[in-house]
Amino acid sequence: MLFVNVSVGGMLTAYAAPPVLMVAAAWGWDSAFMAAQFGWKAAIAVLVNATGLLLFMHRKLPKHAERNDAPAAAVPVPTGVTLIHTGFLVAVVLSAHHPVIFIGLLLFFLGFTQAYEQYQSPLMLRESLLVAFFLGGLIVLGGLQQWWLQPVVASLDAYALYAGALGLTAIMDNAAITYLGSRIAGLPDQAKYMLLAGAVAGGGLTVIANAPNPAGFAIVHKGFHDGSVSLLGLLIAAVVPTCVVSATLLLL
Template identity: 65%
Template sequence: MHRAASSVHKETHLTTIQIISAIIFGLALIHTFAAKSFETLASRHPRHAGLLHLLGEVEVVFGFWAFILIIVMAFVSGGDAAIEYAESRQYTEPLFVFVVMVVAASRPVLDAVQRLLKGVARIMPLRTELALVWLGLALVPLTGSMITEPAAMTLAALMLAPQIFRPGIPEWLKYGALGVLFVNVSIGGTLTSYAAPPVLMVATTWNWDSAYMASHFGWKAAIAVVVNATGVSILLRKYLHSNTSDIKPKAGEAEAPKVPLAVSLVHMIVLAGVVMLAHHPVLFFGLFLFFLGFVQAYERYQSPLILKEGLLVGFFLGGLVVLGGMQQWWLQPIVSSLKPLALFFGALGLTAITDNAALTYLGSLIVGMTEEAKYMLVAGAVAGGGLTVIANAPNPAGVSLLRRGFKDESIGAVGLLAGALLPTAVAALAFLAL
């Protein structure tokens, strides 16, 4: 009798926590969309500007509400249960994104990529600055299939920041370019089975290898990427000038000594090693510690590492892991009840309010899904990956690196959503019609 009562009590607690977690998740989403408003309030209320600026940081939102959830969970279910839940979550992806951001944004890696792209740009039948923008919005996102999407996002954002996300470019066009970048990175990683988080979540379970991804998703994604990049590049062309094609990640680097080939090779090897060890946090973090030592040893060839930006993005994704882990109870019934075409649009819409990798992971738990349904779920999830900052794991990295180019140094959720609608439609059309 006592055991039965205890079981009922536990179930009641579980239901209570589920409801509370959904409410907190909803508040976090509202906070995400309202983050830009906190920046406005900060300028109006200087006395509390520090707190308001903190709450206006998009990267802080989900980490902040994750702490709230754990605190509430401790009161409702006890401290041990709260700690057990927090420690049961898988934080490999936040750690990986942090590490790959810092390594990919290092000066030797950026210099090597920029030299390569400038060489390609010079042989293209376009003005160099326009060709570089197109390559940053098309080729770099597609390389995400090899170097992973977070690395591609970091490289593209740092390359495009001085060209597009700067004074003199209309705000609406910046949001349009940001939407294209986010969507293209989301779909650009589908040429392989390991680079895009939503694909990675299902690849092993559904036996999808890179050949399958390239033949079913990759070529369609590549067409959509080219269309999106071309469209926004045409709109941007009159705002691009030759003096913006010299891309420097940090001010003052023009005087820095040329990076030796050996140093660039070490950085590239570390980046490749981190990518190959993406599922082994102890190993890739150990490699990262070696990287930090190497950077210190050859400091004269380096620019300041983006440790703060990387940590903020990791904090955001870690918070999403904690909050998202409690949403399965309402997400999975929705996903499992939809027919294939409805599943595509359902996944596309749900991706806007939850991480697309979490969505496909829930789909991988459903037994008996048809091949068509599997395709529609993943296609919808990656197509919608640019709609919001939480839709795709690399998006917070892009926000962190590019937000200073926007008004109030903040990226509005509504502006991002509006900017991503058209490229999302192009991606959806490619996956459905081709």
């Protein structure tokens, strides 16, 4: 459910998730458009999924959560450090289309976290680089797939396109699906909607279905007995939340 909600939450704005970023500029979709066409539906789906899980699991949740893994005396984080982190986050969003400024901000952020590491959680650089290299390879090589993708997509109706995007996302990553779709000329508006909706709805089916999933897996895998997540178990657990998302996107 976590992976599904993270994927769907990426539709709230035009820059919140890789699959949306891949098409926002190409199709002229800004954050206002995303909020009007997708965002409110995504919010409803997230609320329904989270509420349903809470009702289903409330008897198994302890009344007072125990934090046995928490340090005995955590170092309080100064307000200034929190404000600097927030400032970096805002600056990165504003400079997303200016690589020189973005790289400069990244270097300053790495230096800041190194200088004040007692107030920082360890940076997940390996997971971030894996996502970055994947998306970079997608941009470089994705255009070469247009020759076979365009006739296939053109032959599908809207609902078949939604189902195909949802299914392929589980094995290809949803950013790959939407990027390849953005390379197709003359795609109707309904097909654009169905392509993005299907790709994002399937973002929780597998670990590779959505770029943030590996980072999320690195955080939550410690809660499992052997430190690993069953692929089949993840798929089965994601079926109901994915159906909720599909119903929200297709029926509302």
